[in-house]
Amino acid sequence: MALDKKSSYRKNFSLGVTFIVLISILFILSLFLAFNYSKKSIENDFVSEKVNVLEQSIKPYNDFFQNKMPEISYYNGYLDSSTAAKFVDTVILKYPFISKVTFYDTEVKNVPVKDGINANHLGIGPKAIFQFGKGVKPDSVKLYSEDDTRSFNVGSDFNAIAIKLATFVEDLDTASVPTQEELFTNFSIVNSNENKITYLNIPRREDLRVYKEMIRRKLNPAPVYQQDVLVFNLDAHKIKIINTRPLLYQTIRIEPLTYDPIDTSDENINTEIALPGAFSDFKLYLISSKSYIKKEIFIYFMPIALVLLLVYGVLLLVAFLIYRNLNINSKMFKLQYDFVNNLTHEFKTPVSVIKIAGNNIKSAATLSQKEQQLYGKILDEEADKLNGLMNKLLAFTQIENKAIKLNQEEVNIVDFIESTIESHTLKHPDFKITYEVLGFKTFITDPVLLGSLFDNLAENAYKYSKPEQKKLHISAKLIKGVLVFRFVDKGIGIASSELNNIFKKFFRIQNEYNQMGSVGLGLAFCKELVNFMEGEISVKSKVGSGTEFKIVLPYNN
Incomplete structure (x- = not known):
């Protein structure tokens, strides 16, 4: 029985060790895979998260282009130097990437203009030009006035938007209503080469119909309409970069689209993304050292590792409990086996003695008084043993169950x-x-x-x-x-x-x-x-x- 117990113990121990080794291998393999997954995930984030950085960083520009700039149309061409200066001040204060604004106080006439664009009987030219911005000297605010006798070149920006207006009016179908998107597209020019946006306030439909008539013929009396043209000079390097993942991107810079770093060290990883609109000649250049990225990898990896460790700990606990229960069951089986064996022996010995004594009494022809006393004593003692054993078992059960x-x-x-x-x-x-x-x-x-x-x-x-x-x-x-x-x-x-x-x-x-x-x-x-x-x-x-x-x-x- 001792050999069986030893064999059973060794078997249980071997099974337990095998189970622990297997879950340990799985735990280590899981940690390895989890780390690789974390590394791959962070590397993918390094490439994909730049879109969020771009969206957050370029949000002020989008707000300016889609919301603030169209406010010019609310003035219906009646901006003057004073109101234009106030408008530009609010724009520059809110959008630091706007470095300078040129304001063309423009007139659309039914007669040819000296400085500007003439399309048949339609003339588009400035009556005054003003310049605003932090770097503009006080004596340089007013650049031009139609009263000046000197020759002045109004510039390609004004001419480009004037040509666009004349073309749009000439092709205009007065029977249809142009969409806001069409109007916005035809009355603004985004120049990414020079980082400029030229915007002409959108005329009313009635004004556009009159402009079309003015191209065809000379009206009597010849009308004059007011228009406002603003040219916004932008500085890409003044864009405030919003690093949405500071633990991922160590350095973010705005570089020209053609920028190619000389240092291509294996210690660093980089990615880039082009800026939109007027900044499309520039890009966000994002760079981090591999040691810097490792911090983010471990931040991502640690919760996964803790979960795996918890699962591993639970499995170890389960293995321990199973092993302990197997050993307890093995010991209980051994105890019960010994109990039955020994109880059988305890009963068998007095029963055998009683049987021998009985057979001797049965087979003897006559018994002396001494023999009778001897056999009587033997029977009495062995009966007492049986009775004592039975009483002990009965009393133990009664006491254990509180039955007495x-x-x-x-x-x-x-x-x-x-x-x-x-x-x-x-x-x-x-x-x-x-x-x-x-x-x-x-x-x-x-x-x-x-x-x-x-x-x-x-x-x-x-x-x-x-x-x-x-x-x-x-x-x-x-x-x-x-x-x-x-x-x-x-x-x-x-x-x-x-x-x-x-x-x-x-x-x-x-x-x-x-x-x-x-x-x-x-x-x-x-x-x-x-x-x-x-x-x-x-x-x-x-x-x-x-x-x-x-x-x-x-x-x-």
């Missing part, structure tokens, strides 16, 4: 101990038992249960002692309101590793004294008795020197 009641009787402790000593010395003449009582004479308890407790401990003291050391000292003392009983023997002792198990059912210490059969219920029965009597039992022992059992019971008198 605790009797309350007054017990004289000296008489009780002397009765126990007499009983055991008659049974074992070589058993020397001494005792002492201190502090009390009588107390209330169940004498039957207390007798069973004393008998079991006395029997153990005799059984587990060497022939020359079969001694037991019993002390009974009243200490601080409780009864303390000590049973001190000079037996073989109990190893410290076994002390936690000796009160368990079916547990037997493996030694030469247990080879002839023991069901492993004695001390477990004692503990159940003490618990039932609302007390405590403990043990101290030293191998080769002896054992001391200490029992503490409530004092009732």
